[in-house]
Amino acid sequence: xxxILFFCGFLSIFTTIGVVVILGxxxxxxxxxxxxxxxxxxxxEEVFCGHATIGEFLTGTEWVxxxxxxxxLPLVFSTAMTSLIAMFVAVPLGLGAxxxxxxxxxxxxxxxxxxxxxxLAGIPTVVYGYFALTxxxxxxxxxxxxxxxxxxxxxxxxLVMGIMILPLMASMSEDAxxxxxxxxxxxxAGLGATKLETTIRVVVPAAISGIIAALIISISxxxxxxxxxxxxxxxxxxxxxxxxxxxxxxxxxxxxISGGENPYDSVGYNSIFAIAFLLFFITLALNIVGRYLVxxxxxxxx
Amino acid sequence: xxxxxxxxxxxxxxxxxxxxxxxxxVSMVVERHKITALIGPSGCGKSTLLRSFNxxxxxxxxxxxxxxxxxxxQNLYSPFVDAVEVRRRIGMVFQKPNPFPxxxxxxxxxxxxxxxxxxxxxxxxIVERSLRKAALWDxxxxxxxxSGLELSGGQQQRLCIARAIAVEPEVxxxxxxxxxxxxxxxxxxxxxxRELQEQYTIVIVTHxxxxxxxxxxxxxxxxxxxxxxxxxxxxxxxxxxxxxxxDTRTEDYVTGRFG
Amino acid sequence: xxxxxxxTFERELKNLxxxxxxxxxxxxxxxxxxxxxxxxxxxxxxxxxxxxDKKINDLRYKxxxxxxxxxxxxxPIARDLRGxxxxxxxxxxxxxxxxxxxxxxxxxxxxxxxxxxKPLIDIPKxxxxxxxxxRTAINAYIHWDIESAQQTIQCDTQVDVLDERVYHELLDxxxxxxxxxxxxxxxxxxxxxxxxxxxxxxxxxxxVIYMVTGQVHGTDGIVQGVDGFRLADx
Numbered sequence: 001x002x003x004i005l006f007f008c009g010f011l012s013i014f015t016t017i018g019v020v021v022i023l024g025x026x027x028x029x030x031x032x033x034x035x036x037x038x039x040x041x042x043x044x045e046e047v048f049c050g051h052a053t054i055g056e057f058l059t060g061t062e063w064v065x066x067x068x069x070x071x072x073l074p075l076v077f078s079t080a081m082t083s084l085i086a087m088f089v090a091v092p093l094g095l096g097a098x099x100x101x102x103x104x105x106x107x108x109x110x111x112x113x114x115x116x117x118x119x120l121a122g123i124p125t126v127v128y129g130y131f132a133l134t135x136x137x138x139x140x141x142x143x144x145x146x147x148x149x150x151x152x153x154x155x156x157x158x159l160v161m162g163i164m165i166l167p168l169m170a171s172m173s174e175d176a177x178x179x180x181x182x183x184x185x186x187x188x189a190g191l192g193a194t195k196l197e198t199t200i201r202v203v204v205p206a207a208i209s210g211i212i213a214a215l216i217i218s219i220s221x222x223x224x225x226x227x228x229x230x231x232x233x234x235x236x237x238x239x240x241x242x243x244x245x246x247x248x249x250x251x252x253x254x255x256x257i258s259g260g261e262n263p264y265d266s267v268g269y270n271s272i273f274a275i276a277f278l279l280f281f282i283t284l285a286l287n288i289v290g291r292y293l294v295x296x297x298x299x300x301x302x
Numbered sequence: 303x304x305x306x307x308x309x310x311x312x313x314x315x316x317x318x319x320x321x322x323x324x325x326x327x328v329s330m331v332v333e334r335h336k337i338t339a340l341i342g343p344s345g346c347g348k349s350t351l352l353r354s355f356n357x358x359x360x361x362x363x364x365x366x367x368x369x370x371x372x373x374x375x376q377n378l379y380s381p382f383v384d385a386v387e388v389r390r391r392i393g394m395v396f397q398k399p400n401p402f403p404x405x406x407x408x409x410x411x412x413x414x415x416x417x418x419x420x421x422x423x424x425x426x427x428i429v430e431r432s433l434r435k436a437a438l439w440d441x442x443x444x445x446x447x448x449s450g451l452e453l454s455g456g457q458q459q460r461l462c463i464a465r466a467i468a469v470e471p472e473v474x475x476x477x478x479x480x481x482x483x484x485x486x487x488x489x490x491x492x493x494x495x496r497e498l499q500e501q502y503t504i505v506i507v508t509h510x511x512x513x514x515x516x517x518x519x520x521x522x523x524x525x526x527x528x529x530x531x532x533x534x535x536x537x538x539x540x541x542x543x544x545x546x547x548x549d550t551r552t553e554d555y556v557t558g559r560f561g
Numbered sequence: 562x563x564x565x566x567x568x569t570f571e572r573e574l575k576n577l578x579x580x581x582x583x584x585x586x587x588x589x590x591x592x593x594x595x596x597x598x599x600x601x602x603x604x605x606x607x608x609x610x611x612x613x614d615k616k617i618n619d620l621r622y623k624x625x626x627x628x629x630x631x632x633x634x635x636x637p638i639a640r641d642l643r644g645x646x647x648x649x650x651x652x653x654x655x656x657x658x659x660x661x662x663x664x665x666x667x668x669x670x671x672x673x674x675x676x677x678x679k680p681l682i683d684i685p686k687x688x689x690x691x692x693x694x695x696r697t698a699i700n701a702y703i704h705w706d707i708e709s710a711q712q713t714i715q716c717d718t719q720v721d722v723l724d725e726r727v728y729h730e731l732l733d734x735x736x737x738x739x740x741x742x743x744x745x746x747x748x749x750x751x752x753x754x755x756x757x758x759x760x761x762x763x764x765x766x767x768x769v770i771y772m773v774t775g776q777v778h779g780t781d782g783i784v785q786g787v788d789g790f791r792l793a794d795x
Contacts (some may be wrong), residue, residue: 106363127469183400187462189361192390193467201412206403493568515634516570544633 023280026273030070031057035267037066057274063237063253072278074239078247079279082158082229083222085243089162090218094169095211102177102200102227113170121167129231132160137232144244152234154248161228169218176210177203207293209294216290220283226251250275308372308505309334309473310355310392314373315369317354319349319362324350326531329367330522332473337495337504339540341511343555346524347532352507356392357385373473390417393471397478399458401450401465406433407444409461413469421548428468435499435501436464437494442533456487460494467502474498476506480513492517511556515544563767568633577627577648578703580657584620588655589692591617591662592758596688598669599751600681603695607673609665616664621656625649640772651702654761654768658695661754665696668747668754678734678744687723687755690716694762701766707773710766720759727752 035051052070060071097117101110111281136156141149146195149155176268180203188198234246235256254272310332317325322378325347332338332355341347350359357378359365366439371378378388390413401409409535410429419425429446429548433439438460442453450461466474476495494519507512514521521543523536536552547553554560591610598607628649631637637645694716701710731745731752771777 173317181400183398184402185395186358186361186394186396187402187465188412189396189398190389190396191416191465192386193412194386197416201416202402233412238385290341489567496569512636515636541630542635545629 006168020280023273023277026270027277029265030270030274033265035067035068035269035270037267041261044118051223061239063222064127065267068118069268070271070274071239071249071273073276074237075248075250075253076155076278076282077239077241078233078237079223079229079251080248081117081154081241081243082161082225082233083219084221085155085158086161086165086225087215087219090165090222091215093162094166094218095173097166097170098173098177099199099204101174103195103203115172117167117171121171123164125225125227126231128160128164129157129228132156132228132232140244144262149244150234150246152232154229154233154247155243155276157229157231157233158243160224160232161222164225164228165218165221168221172217173207173211175220176207176214180206212293213290216286216293220286223253223286226255230255250279253274254279281298307334308332310505311370311372311387312351313354313370313372313533315351315354315367317350317359318364318366318368320364323529323531325354326527326529326533328532328534330525330534330537332505333520334503335499336519337499337506337517338520338522339514340428340505340522340524341509341514342524342532342535343526344509345532346407346505346526348522348524349477350532351524352477352505353394355473355475355505356383356394357388358394360385364374374533390469391471391537392473392475393466393469393529395459395462395466395474395476395479398482399455399462401453401458401461403449403451405447406450406453406461407446410464410468412432412465432464432468433461435498436460437497438464438489440462454487456483456490459487459491463491463498468519471502473503473505476504476509478509481509488513511558515556523549523555524546525551525555570631570637570641572633573627573631574641574644577624577645580620580624580627581648581651582703582782583701584617584624584652584694586656587613587617587620589695590661590690591659591666592692592695594664594762595662595669596681596685598666600685601674602669602673602677604670604673606670610666611663614666615658615746617656617659621652624652624697625707628652642773643775647702647768650768651699651765654765658761659759661758665751665754668751672744672747675744678731678741678748683723683727683730683752684748684755687720687727687752687759688725690719691755691758691762694759696763698762698765698769702767702772705773707770710769710773714763714766717759717763720756724752724756794795 030052034049036047042054048068050068052068057070057072060069061072061073062069063069063074071112086265101113108270133152133156136159137149137151137153138154140153140159141151184202184206185198188202189195193201229249230252233252234248235252236246237244237253238247240247256276257268257272261266308331312328312330315325315328316323330350338354342348353359354367355369365378368377373388373392376383402412404412407429410432411425414425414428419428428458430439430443433442438457439456442448442461445452450458453461459482463474463479480491483491492513495506498504506514506518518540520542521538522534523543524532525535527533536547536549538548542548543552544556547556591613594606594610594613597603598610628645632642635641685724694713697709697713697716700706701713727791728749731749735745
């Protein structure tokens with residue numbers, strides 16, 4: 001039995017290592033090997049070749065692999081933009097919902113609402129994607145004007161992504177708030193603090209490490225989210241800071257390109273590995289920062 | 303300040319949790335600047351009674367109180383009384399030390415801040431005064447920025463006492479304040495109670511009869527009746543309860559014959 | 562940590578000690594005054610002593626009551642417990658000494674009507690020795706001084722010797738002159754009371770020895786050594 005369990009554990013670690021190695025190795029191809037494209041599209045005869053550098057990759061503002069332009073920033077910025085919009089939706093609403101559930105709702109309401117929240121988290125993201133495209137975008141366009149808001153835009157993708165993340169944020173925060181011992185609430189109430197004062201001054205600070213953990217996981221989720229942005233945010237890279245404009249995110253780009261007919265070791269093929277590797281680093285960094293923040297703000301109450 | 307010489311007076315107090323009557327018909331007077339102890343076997347309703355004294359039971363869903371609880375000639379359970387205000391005037395120290403996971407300074411300044419005191423100098427003053435009263439100042443004055451949770455159990459409990467007296471309550475309710483402490487820390491808290499008695503009225507729940515004997519001026523002995531509801535069996539001067547109680551049930555309890 | 566974490570208890574112990582000290586001063590005073598009343602045939606002073614005895618009794622009961630409360634409320638153990646037990650016993654002894662002094666005051670009233678048989682010399686001497694003994698005994702109690710308690714016990718012999726001398730003197734007087742029998746008998750009682758006072762003080766010393774050592778039977782033989790002719794010590 002112990003052997004089987006060891007095998008399971010070993011397998012998961014091995015898989016992770018395997019993914020990292022392949023990802024790293026493949027993405028290095030973009031920088032190590034000479035990349036060649038056919039100028040003027042697939043039908044043209046002329047072939048251009050050149051080298052991509054890591055500096056160009058990280059600082060360039062144009063992503064046109066067919067012209068050997070490998071600036072990843074447009075993709076990173078749109079990912080950041082959609083994630084930011086999502087967090088603006090998910091954090092206040094999720095935290096509010098969590099506080100309501102943990103501090104104000106009666107046990108029966110809590111028993112009903114929490115499972116519903118968790119069902120919400122189980123809706124496939126492709127459904128959210130079409131919700132963004134067919135509901136949120138038209139609404140935004142109606143409200144803000146057809147000229148301001150494009151059919152494919154980062155705002156609607158971000159908003160809907162926020163709605164998608166909200167249950168996760170709320171549920172995790174609620175867990176953190178509920179874990180705060182009753183004695184702290186009583187201590188605060190015993191000093192003549194109202195329920196709201198108790199919640200804001202005692203319960204939330206005491207649960208802050210859990211709430212930060214929820215926040216970080218939510219951000220990672222937003223950064224890694226694919227279907228919604230692929231469907232609603234647009235299908236070509238665009239270096240812009242206007243949220244109502246179209247722009248392809250890192251994940252959106254990877255999924256579109258990998259769905260096409262790029263042969264092995266082609267420019268497109270190698271470029272998406274580089275993007276995925278960068279994405280991997282971003283989420284890794286977020287997790288490390290998250291862990292640091294959790295220990296930094298931890299208020300141990302036992 | 304009312305002109306009455308009692309701090310609290312319960313008149314036919316009944317406390318319910320839903321349908322269950324946890325405490326039946328308690329009438330007693332808590333005298334000013336005295337320490338009144340509530341003793342009795344586990345589950346006799348002594349903590350419930352104590353928590354009714356500052357409407358802490360309001361926080362428990364389904365809890366309900368009948369009868370009167372007079373504080374300065376006013377019934378605390380009248381519909382016009384704000385429970386939050388009651389808790390400001392009647393403070394509480396709990397069984398397990400429960401400092402907030404905040405710096406020592408912030409723990410003590412919490413109550414005053416909630417009451418709207420913002421001035422740093424005034425807060426500094428209150429913090430120092432409260433910590434001195436709680437006999438903790440000398441031990442923590444150099445580490446006010448450290449978390450309250452870094453203190454020892456006994457120090458934490460004294461911090462909780464400092465926190466409670468920082469809002470200048472008139473009555474201090476203590477719910478088994480020493481049950482989580484070692485004997486030396488316990489004796490320190492007991493001595494502290496004696497000092498605080500000069501300024502505050504104290505009601506203490508304790509499962510430790512010796513403690514009631516040591517610190518209190520009055521002792522109330524409670525027991526459950528045949529309906530499993532807590533009743534006041536005997537209420538008298540502590541000396542009387544521990545040398546010559548009137549009720550044989552009290553005598554059996556204080557002599558360790560049951561409970 | 563402060564010197565003691567039981568400040569209240571310490572204070573109450575000290576109060577108890579102070580009360581015992583106060584009681585001993587009152588008793589000491591009663592012995593002195595009763596001797597003066599005898600010597601000066603002062604009826605008023607004698608009456609005053611008898612009235613004072615009530616206060617002595619009251620204080621004794623207060624000490625006892627406080628001690629019981631202290632035991633019930635503070636759960637004293639070891640030396641604290643022994644100190645309190647000793648205080649109870651010492652208070653009882655002191656009260657009895659007070660009774661003997663009051664008894665002598667009553668006798669002084671009886672003796673005031675007729676001239677004294679002879680100038681009082683030995684009886685005041687007994688009183689002086691007893692008062693010294695009382696002071697050293699109470700000092701021993703206050704300072705937990707076992708040596709001075711033991712030395713005090715030794716002094717009892719002096720009082721016994723004096724008592725015996727007075728006894729024989731008065732016996733001679735009575736044999737010589739029948740009219741003196743009544744007055745001599747009263748004086749005999751006075752002397753006997755003085756002897757009893759000294760005995761009670763040795764009892765106090767025994768309590769001090771118990772208090773310090775925890776031994777209840779520290780002084781066998783010393784007390785009974787001298788007076789073979791008297792009934793058993795009580």
